[in-house]
Amino acid sequence: MQSVNVNMSKSRLEAFSDGVIAIIITIMVLELKIPEGHDLKALTPMWPVFASYVMSFVYVGIYWNNHHHMLHAVKSINGSVLWANMHLLFWLSMVPFVTNWMGESHFSEILPIALYGFVLLMNAIAYSILMILLVKHEGEQSILADAIGSDWKGKISVACYFSAIALAWMNTYLSLALYILVACIWFIPDRRIEKRLADEQHTR
Numbered sequence: 001m002q003s004v005n006v007n008m009s010k011s012r013l014e015a016f017s018d019g020v021i022a023i024i025i026t027i028m029v030l031e032l033k034i035p036e037g038h039d040l041k042a043l044t045p046m047w048p049v050f051a052s053y054v055m056s057f058v059y060v061g062i063y064w065n066n067h068h069h070m071l072h073a074v075k076s077i078n079g080s081v082l083w084a085n086m087h088l089l090f091w092l093s094m095v096p097f098v099t100n101w102m103g104e105s106h107f108s109e110i111l112p113i114a115l116y117g118f119v120l121l122m123n124a125i126a127y128s129i130l131m132i133l134l135v136k137h138e139g140e141q142s143i144l145a146d147a148i149g150s151d152w153k154g155k156i157s158v159a160c161y162f163s164a165i166a167l168a169w170m171n172t173y174l175s176l177a178l179y180i181l182v183a184c185i186w187f188i189p190d191r192r193i194e195k196r197l198a199d200e201q202h203t204r
Contacts, residue, residue, distance in 0.1 A: 059123075073147060098115050101116075
């Protein structure tokens with residue numbers, strides 16, 4: 001019996017993903033509590049919570065940006081991609097929880113820092129699974145497959161997350177430094193897919 005590869009429109013997946021990510025960001029900002037006072041001193045104790053929010057906002061923004069580019073490079077999706085996308089959204093939805101816990105701990109407690117890294121790690125793995133399934137659906141000669149290449153950023157990110165989780169038991173600020181490093185690596189615009197799409201348009 002031959003396997004059936006069903007091609008589905010990607011529009012609903014994109015719309016649903018955008019909505020979920022928007023809600024995730026909204027939940028994170030709602031976790032920022034109003035200061036008890038009305039001067040700058042009242043804001044001082046809140047800096048770890050705000051710093052956690054900023055870092056997680058950048059991470060969620062990076063995932064939204066790359067998710068948008070990745071789906072723009074494919075023509076259709078299938079059932080496996082739908083479930084892989086839900087898997088990614090599940091781990092993204094955990095970001096507000098670990099963000100708030102880490103911020104409330106003032107970056108001094110091991111478990112919140114390590115769990116934050118674990119959630120980031122699972123997001124990276126979930127994103128890689130989604131990417132692999134999209135390439136499998138589109139084909140090894142597709143625009144996406146060509147643009148991704150060896151995916152060195154993804155491999156470095158996973159290695160950094162594993163290291164950060166382990167380092168949390170030694171020094172939580174070393175873990176934070178690695179989380180920031182990964183964010184910086186991905187914050188620099190990744191033009192692979194845009195360049196590949198532009199090349200494709202020029203050859204037509």
